Each structure stands twice: as C-alpha cells, then as structure tokens.
Amino acid sequence: xxxxxxxxxxxxxxxxxFFYGSVQALFxxxxxxxxxxxxxxxGPSGCGKSTFLRTLNRMNDIIDGTRLxxxxxxxxxxxxxxxTDVVELRRKVGMIFQKSNPFPKSIFDNxxxxxxxxxxxxxxxxxxxxxSCLVKSALWDEVKDRLDKSAMSLSGGQQxxxxxxxxxxxxxxxxxxxxxxxxxxxKSTLKIEDLIGELRKDYTIIIVTHxxxxxxxxxxxxxxxxxxxxxxxxxxxxxxxxxxxxQTEDYITGRFG
Amino acid sequence: MNKQRLKAKLIKYFLQSxxxxxxVIVLLIFLFLFKEALPFIGQPGLTxxxxxxxxxxxxxxxxxxxxPLVTGSVLVTLLATVIAIPFGIIGAVYISEVASxxxxxxxxxxxxxxxxxxSVVLGFFGLVVIAPLVKDVFxxxxxxxxxxxxxxxALMAIPTIMSISEDAIKSVPAAYxxxxxxLGASRLETIWKVVVPAALSGIIASVMLGMGRVxxxxxxxxxxxxxxxxxxxxxxxxxxxxxxxxxxxxxEVTIGSDHYMALFWVGIVLMLMTFILxxxxxxxxxxxxxxRA
Numbered sequence: 397x398x399x400x401x402x403x404x405x406x407x408x409x410x411x412x413x414f415f416y417g418s419v420q421a422l423f424x425x426x427x428x429x430x431x432x433x434x435x436x437x438x439g440p441s442g443c444g445k446s447t448f449l450r451t452l453n454r455m456n457d458i459i460d461g462t463r464l465x466x467x468x469x470x471x472x473x474x475x476x477x478x479x480t481d482v483v484e485l486r487r488k489v490g491m492i493f494q495k496s497n498p499f500p501k502s503i504f505d506n507x508x509x510x511x512x513x514x515x516x517x518x519x520x521x522x523x524x525x526x527x528s529c530l531v532k533s534a535l536w537d538e539v540k541d542r543l544d545k546s547a548m549s550l551s552g553g554q555q556x557x558x559x560x561x562x563x564x565x566x567x568x569x570x571x572x573x574x575x576x577x578x579x580x581x582x583k584s585t586l587k588i589e590d591l592i593g594e595l596r597k598d599y600t601i602i603i604v605t606h607x608x609x610x611x612x613x614x615x616x617x618x619x620x621x622x623x624x625x626x627x628x629x630x631x632x633x634x635x636x637x638x639x640x641x642x643q644t645e646d647y648i649t650g651r652f653g
Numbered sequence: 654m655n656k657q658r659l660k661a662k663l664i665k666y667f668l669q670s671x672x673x674x675x676x677v678i679v680l681l682i683f684l685f686l687f688k689e690a691l692p693f694i695g696q697p698g699l700t701x702x703x704x705x706x707x708x709x710x711x712x713x714x715x716x717x718x719x720x721p722l723v724t725g726s727v728l729v730t731l732l733a734t735v736i737a738i739p740f741g742i743i744g745a746v747y748i749s750e751v752a753s754x755x756x757x758x759x760x761x762x763x764x765x766x767x768x769x770x771x772s773v774v775l776g777f778f779g780l781v782v783i784a785p786l787v788k789d790v791f792x793x794x795x796x797x798x799x800x801x802x803x804x805x806x807a808l809m810a811i812p813t814i815m816s817i818s819e820d821a822i823k824s825v826p827a828a829y830x831x832x833x834x835x836l837g838a839s840r841l842e843t844i845w846k847v848v849v850p851a852a853l854s855g856i857i858a859s860v861m862l863g864m865g866r867v868x869x870x871x872x873x874x875x876x877x878x879x880x881x882x883x884x885x886x887x888x889x890x891x892x893x894x895x896x897x898x899x900x901x902x903x904x905e906v907t908i909g910s911d912h913y914m915a916l917f918w919v920g921i922v923l924m925l926m927t928f929i930l931x932x933x934x935x936x937x938x939x940x941x942x943x944x945r946a
Binding site for chain 2: 453455458483484486487490491493495497498499500501509510513514559562563566
C-alpha cells in the first residue's frame with residue numbers, strides 16, 4: 397500500500413537566496429519536497445515560483461549574472477556543489493515549459509533526441525523508448541501512424557504532450573512543469589491534468605500554475621509564494637480550505653493576484 | 654472622381670512603377686544581351702560555343718568554345734565556396750552563440766570592413782601575399798592559379814555567409830535551446846543538433862548568396878588566376894573565368910564581330926548561371942523555411 401509507506405524527501409532546500417544580478421528574486425527559501433508526489437507552486441505573477449522551479453535543474457544558469465546562495469539537495473546531493481555535473485542533473489530532472497517547444501524535427505526524432513544524446517544508438521531500442529513514452533503521455537494512439545511527420549504538424553495540446561514524452565524519454569526521477577497548460581484550451585488542459593495524475597505514480601512532479609483550481613485538482617501539496625518568499629506550504633486540502641496565513645487566504649479567495 | 658481619390662491613385666501608380674522597376678531592368682538587360690548576341694546563331698553558329706578551345710583572335714582559325722571559361726568559373730567558385738563555408742558558418746555560430754557581448758561588438762565591424770574591401774585591393778593582396786604562398790607551399794611554377802583566386806574569393810564570400818547565417822541562427826527561438834539544455838544536452842550539442850538544423854534554410858541561403866557574389870566577381874580573379882583558358886579541374890593550374898574574359902577583351906574587340914558576339918554569349922551564360930543559383934536558393938528557402946511554425 398503506497399499510502400502507508402513512509403514518505404521520503406526528494407528535494408531539500410535550505411536558506412536559499414537567489415539573485416538576478418543585484419536584484420534578489422528569492423528570499424530565504426526552506427522547503428522539503430516529497431518523492432512521488434505532486435507539489436504545486438502557486439502565487440501571483442512575479443512572485444518567484446518559476447524562478448524557484450528553474451533553480452531545481454539549474455536552468456537559471458543560462459541567464460547571465462544569476463547567483464544562488466544556500467543549499468539545494470536532491471537525494472541528499474548538493475546540486476550546486478563544485479563537483480555537480482549539470483548534464484547529469486538535467487537528465488535526472490526533466491522539465492516541461494509553459495509554451496510547448498518541440499524541435500522542428502519529426503515526432504520520432506523529438507523523443508529520440510534525449511536518449512541519443514545519452515548514447516542510445518540502436519534503432520530498435522530507440523523505437524521501444526519512443527513508443528513507451530508516447531504511451532505514457534497518452535499520445536501514442538493519435539500519432540502512431542505518423543511518427544516521421546514533423547512535430548510542428550501537431551495541435552498545441554498534442555505538442556505539449558509530445559514535450560512531456562520527450563522529457564520522460566531520458567527517464568528522469570523528477571519532472572518540473574512550468575505552467576504546462578496555460579497556453580492550452582480546456583479540453584487539452586484536462587488531458588494534461590489526467591496525465592499528471594497518471595505520472596505521479598512513477599515520478600516526483602513539481603508544477604507551477606496560475607490556475608488555482610488546477611492546483612487543487614492535481615496536487616498533493618501546495619506551496620504559496622509571494623514577493624520572493626515562501627509564505628505557506630502544506631497539504632493542498634489544508635491550504636485551500638483553512639490556510640494558516642492571511643496572505644494565502646486572500647490570494648486563494650481572489651482578493652488579490 | 655474627386656481630387657483626393659485621383660491623388661491616391663497617382664501615388665499608387667508611382668509606387669507600383671518604382672516596385673516593378675527591377676523587373677523591367679532585368680528584362681531589358683536580357684533583351685539587349687540577346688540582341689547583340691543573336692547574329693552569332695547564323696554565322697559562325699551556336700555549336701561553336703560548345704567547343705573546348707577559346708582562341709578568339711587568330712589569323713588561322715578563330716575559336717569561340719566557352720567550355721574552358723565555364724569550367725574556370727565553376728572551378729574557382731566551387732573551391733571558394735568549399736573554403737568559405739566552414740569559416741563562414743563556424744564564425745556565425747561563434748558570434749551568435751558563444752561570443753560575449755563585448756567580443757561581438759568588436760568582431761562585427763571587422764566582418765563589415767572585410768565585406769567592404771574593394772576587389773582590386775584584394776587582388777593586390779593576392780598578388781603579393783597569397784600567390785607566392787601558394788607557389789611555395791605546393792611547389793608550383795606559378796602562384797597564379799585557380800586556388801589563389803578561390804582563396805581571395807572566399808574572403809569575399811565569408812562576410813556574406815557569416816552575416817546572413819548569423820541572422821538565421823539568432824532568429825532560432827530560445828525555447829529550442831532551453832528544451833535541449835533541459836534534456837541534458839551540452840551547449841555544443843545544443844548548437845549542432847538543434848540550433849544549426851533549425852537555422853539551416855537561412856544558412857543555405859547565405860551560402861547561395863555568397864556563391865552568387867563569387868561567380869560574378871571579376872577584378873580579383875583577373876588579377877590572380879593566370880588567365881589561361883584551359884579546360885581543367887585541377888586547382889593548381891591557371892584558369893580563366895567568364896567574368897575576367899569579358900572584362901579583359903571587351904575593350905579591344907571590334908563591335909559587331911564574331912568575337913564581340915561571343916563575348917555577349919559569355920554574358921548570357923553567366924547571367925543564366927546566377928539566375929539558376931538564385932532560383933535554387935529561393936526554392937531551398939521556401940522548402941525548408943516552412944518547417945518552423
């Protein structure tokens with residue numbers, strides 16, 4: 397019984413501050429994110445939730461002049477330590493972006509991109525990975541007859557599920573999702589949410605969302621950010637029904653944000 | 654009709670005529686080239702042009718075979734392209750993806766300066782520096798070879814290839830790069846496997862435009878390729894290009910003579926070649942350009 401198992405902490409963040417140049421974006425973040433659960437980050441625009449998400453696979457590294465203080469541990473290892481291999485880290489921590497961003501290549505090549513990078517050359521093995529990832533992302537039935545067609549020919553919702561399949565293809569432990577459904581219509585959004593429900597069995601999922609109903613539907617835990625600070629963190633049900641902090645309550649009831 | 658509408662119409666016609674001016678000019682050029690070259694078809698006949706000897710001034714037998722001139726141009730152009738492509742594309746990748754903002758500020762003006770050097774000046778540089786170098790390195794009798802011309806032409810094509818490729822690479826959406834990096838690709842892998850393929854249409858177009866510039870270039874090749882009209886695909890021989898032939902001989906030819914008309918045929922062939930090159934690059938752009946939604 398999964399429910400009775402002890403919940404293991406996957407990500408541990410301690411006294412973390414983050415800066416864009418001289419502007420501080422995150423202030424003294426302390427949080428424990430559990431393994432194989434869905435954690436939602438909510439908060440108004442510019443509150444730092446996406447920035448925080450991007451510190452977890454060091455995507456902020458590609459922006460010049462960013463700096464991080466404090467500790468971010470994944471499975472006990474400091475990902476900002478001097479011996480950390482960023483390529484290894486990003487293999488373990490997949491990411492889905494706000495706007496679907498398939499490469500202008502075929503559907504097959506999109507998903508095979510990651511495995512090929514990491515040394516899988518055998519055509520049969522690649523096909524196996526592509527199929528299993530497309531099945532996991534609930535796209536297989538829609539595209540199985542046109543794997544060699546350009547990914548650009550897919551609809552927006554299909555493209556986003558393709559990106560999820562592509563992220564799964566490198567077999568990560570953690571999947572970061574940065575507002576994955578914000579550019580999609582309600583029907584596609586629902587499909588993505590169903591998908592998250594399926595993926596939670598095998599992956600630790602962290603999702604940034606603007607949509608509070610979505611956070612309520614898909615997540616186990618919710619963290620509320622405001623002006624670069626983590627205001628409140630707890631079980632989703634508790635956050636949405638009886639938040640401890642006034643700011644959280646105001647945001648959730650729609651008084652600001 | 655009131656005054657306002659009449660004015661609007663006039664302005665429209667004026668703009669329309671400005672817009673179509675280039676078409677008219679191209680057609681006129683073709684027309685006059687053909688007009689001057691036409692009598693050649695009757696006497697000495699078009700088949701003359703397919704011979705392999707170009708010897709237009711002779712007391713025994715004048716020969717107007719374009720073959721050596723065409724192969725000369727093709728050889729020099731292909732060599733120059735082969736030399737220019739790696740430098741142009743790698744340079745573009747470096748400037749747009751790797752270089753810091755400061756380096757970019759420093760490098761870009763130099764590329765523009767290179768593009769702006771008059772071809773005669775490049776020719777001097779070729780005569781004084783490149784030709785002796787080619788002669789010594791390869792142990793030849795003369796440094797005035799197809800290779801020497803190709804090196805100089807490559808210098809002229811590189812700025813074209815670099816700046817247009819750079820634009821193409823810069824316009825690749827950052828989202829592709831992020832996606833690749835997030836999948837655990839290194840920066841280099843991202844550049845070669847995602848960024849360059851996504852910019853490929855622009856890169857190919859830049860190469861085509863660079864080739865167009867090289868085919869039409871006259872002064873430099875006249876100065877350094879040795880001007881020997883022989884059919885050869887050996888880069889270490891002297892060759893003569895179509896452009897150099899026209900430039901060198903046009904001034905001394907009797908107007909209306911067979912030689913005069915043959916030179917016009919050289920011009921027509923040259924124009925067709927650049928026309929085809931442009932057409933191909935246009936097609937390439939259309940075919941691969943639509944890939945990116």
